[in-house]
Amino acid sequence: MYPESDLIPLSALQHFAFCQRQCAFIHLERIWLENRLTAEGRIMHEHVHQEAHETRKGVRAEFSVALRSLRLGIFGQADVVEFHKDRIRPVEYKRGKPKSDNCDAIQLCAQALCLEEMLDRGISEGMLFYGKTRRRKTISFDAALREETESAARGLHELVCSGKTPEPVYAPRCKSCSFFEVCLPKVLGRRRSVKRYLEKASE
Numbered sequence: 001m002y003p004e005s006d007l008i009p010l011s012a013l014q015h016f017a018f019c020q021r022q023c024a025f026i027h028l029e030r031i032w033l034e035n036r037l038t039a040e041g042r043i044m045h046e047h048v049h050q051e052a053h054e055t056r057k058g059v060r061a062e063f064s065v066a067l068r069s070l071r072l073g074i075f076g077q078a079d080v081v082e083f084h085k086d087r088i089r090p091v092e093y094k095r096g097k098p099k100s101d102n103c104d105a106i107q108l109c110a111q112a113l114c115l116e117e118m119l120d121r122g123i124s125e126g127m128l129f130y131g132k133t134r135r136r137k138t139i140s141f142d143a144a145l146r147e148e149t150e151s152a153a154r155g156l157h158e159l160v161c162s163g164k165t166p167e168p169v170y171a172p173r174c175k176s177c178s179f180f181e182v183c184l185p186k187v188l189g190r191r192r193s194v195k196r197y198l199e200k201a202s203e
């Protein structure tokens with residue numbers, strides 16, 4: 001169990017899963033750079049968070065629900081939590097379309113783990129709503145996703161404790177990253193490769 005003073009924003013988990021260097025820029029160095037993609041995402045969340053709650057067809061939806069898990073050491077908020085007769089499920093709004101990585105699912109699963117700890121109820125699934133496709137995608141909180149999420153939370157705390165920003169690793173994800181211009185993943189990544197090559201050659 002983590003003390004309150006060590007809790008880290010839940011959104012950092014998604015940044016960590018996307019790129020540890022980006023996560024360190026935002027949560028260690030306190031830099032935030034906006035591009036078109038992040039601006040669209042922020043505007044979408046502001047729109048979702050305007051309501052407090054509503055009830056439709058017997059399902060009560062609470063908006064901007066505060067979350068916390070002392071076990072994982074995270075806090076934050078869910079866009080929406082739906083209270084059905086037989087189940088509870090978090091719903092997270094995303095601006096784009098479903099991605100090939102698991103970052104959004106990890107963020108949603110972390111919300112479910114917070115709710116489970118807070119409400120002492122099991123939560124088996126949640127929904128990701130994508131603005132581009134205007135569709136919801138069901139995410140099952142199976143054992144593998146739970147382990148991946150818990151492992152990301154442990155890694156996130158280790159990163160914050162270390163206080164060190166990791167070296168860049170250029171990858172396809174860099175193309176959509178708002179930190180591209182300050183991170184210089186191609187230039188610095190290449191320099192690191194050369195340094196490693198020279199170190200290995202002199203062994």
Ligand code: SF4
Binds near residue numbers: 180
């Ligand atoms: S540009 Fe790439 S390596 Fe740099 S922070 Fe963004 S995703 Fe990470």
